[in-house]
Amino acid sequence: MSIVLTLFHAVQACGGVYTGLFSAMAVYNLKQNEEQAENAAKYSNTAEHQLHKTRTTQTSGAIASISSIVTSVVLAVNPFGQSRTWPLLLSAANAGGIYLGYRHVSSFWRHKAKVPFFTDYNDGITASNSMLQLLLAWLIETLNPNSKTRNTITSRFSIRLGMGAFAGELVPHEQQPSPAKGPFPMRGLLLPPKLPSFPASAISLSCLIPVVKLGFFHSSKRQIHNIRLRNMDPFEYNANPGRVVFGPGSIQKLPDEIKRLGLKSPLLLSTPQQVSQAEDLAKILTSASIEPAGTYNNATMHTPSHITEEAMSFLHSKSADCVVSIGGGSTIGLGKAISIRTGLYHICIPTTYAGSEMTPILGETQDGRKATRSDPKILPGTVIYDVDFTMTLPVALSATSGVNAIAHAVEALYAKNKNPIISLLAIEGTKALAESLPEIIENAQSQPAREKAQYGAWLCGVCLGSSAMALHHKLCHTLGGSFNLPHAETHTIVLPHALSYNAPAIPEAMEKLATALPGSEGDATKGLNVLLEKLKVKRALKDYGMKEEDIDKAAEIAVSNQYPNPRKIEKEPIRELIRRAWAGEPARADL
Incomplete structure (x- = not known):
């Protein structure tokens, strides 16, 4: 989408500069050569109307030139309006465009009964539409100078199109008999003779603006929703040392x-399995005149x-x-237990x-x-990433370990003690x-990729350390501890199902x-289903030794103690959740 917006902006900026130069040249030619107006009058049923248009263009063409060029330069420096470098200049340019639209609209409606339908009526429609777009853009810029919505961008694109139509009104292109006289002949600046006139093209493109707006609004409605001002929920935040x-x-x-x-x-x-890495640590320490007290290499998952x-x-x-643990959750868990x-x-060295x-x-x-238990004293003092x-971490373990980390962030988004700082870390x-x-x-x-994954894991770990976990982690601890299932793999399988269970109660987090x-x-x-497909991981708990008859026991344990969760813990839906995880079915939002 960012590429589309960049191209969209490039087109509008170039069109704005072109229109500005075109308008300036039109004004210059009109002042230098009265014959230009006389030739133009031949192609209208009412010479009075065409001459009025010529005089109008002389006055407002200068405004079109300055407004279009200035606005385009401002947008080139600051394409998406995230900071207003020249807000007054941009507002003035839009205001000038409104005046330009007014002059053309008044010109049209004053002579509407005297002009042919397919020529000047189109100009009138274009002028009316463009003036409205200019007015809306001016209001957006003036009343909401910090706006980041893409409606502003599409309004500006309408400005470019409208100004192009105004400049093109002077001489209908397909009827222009010969190049205009003067130092800036107009014909060479227009489209090839066999193509539609510039006003007609602008009208056609202007008609697409509502569609473009709708498409961008649909794709960005969530971002727009997120920047709407609303009351913040109260929160408490404690940064772990x-x-x-x-x-x-x-x-x-x-x-x-x-x-x-x-x-x-x-x-x-x-x-x-990681004795060799511990031996490498011992060598590094010994070379720095630090003698390890010893090496214990029997750490086991779930910290028995x-x-x-x-x-x-x-x-x-x-x-x-002191204690130095190198490895994953099994070794770090043992280090915590000892500490x-x-x-x-x-x-820790993860x-x-x-x-x-x-x-x-x-x-x-x-x-x-x-x-599980939580205590500030359990938190490791130093972590070396x-x-x-991680370069030799098997691909399969990389995938499940990474999804395990994502699970921490997911539950932090709807934790009972959630806060905006941790939510930002969770999304990142x-x-x-x-x-x-x-x-x-x-x-x-x-x-x-390995560095980015490690960075993400660090942030997700912070989320886990600062938030109260809910259904997902409780289920995984139940399944892992009671049925000796591998930790990361269990988290990977259960996560999308646990999320689908809570989904009706957490629309904002979703x-x-x-x-x-x-x-x-x-x-x-x-999104989680798609990610797990890309990672080519196993999706069924039965693949890791869980038996079908264990489903009821797991459900009983999971609901035996109520705990904070966005949605009430109910046995039958929880049993179905576990059954789907056992069978390896994709997560569905119908629990």
């Missing part, structure tokens, strides 16, 4: 971060209590003064897009049930991930979210 180090190669700053804190003996944490106890026993046998129990400073590193939330599993550690984070993840699927080694999802066509649920 924490330090972020972002950029390629930033892992080399780890020793400096530890020294800055006055620490010297970190415990390294990883999963069994027995793994935490095992890690605590390992820690007690060492002399660590909240011991008070040790926690440094290698996925899960976003857990930016939250004061800890989810732990015990006896087959996962429980190094894109180099969702947009960054929705644009970068499909590119990663096509080219896993694209560093710009509208905002749709703007961040390519292919949504105004429907956020459709």
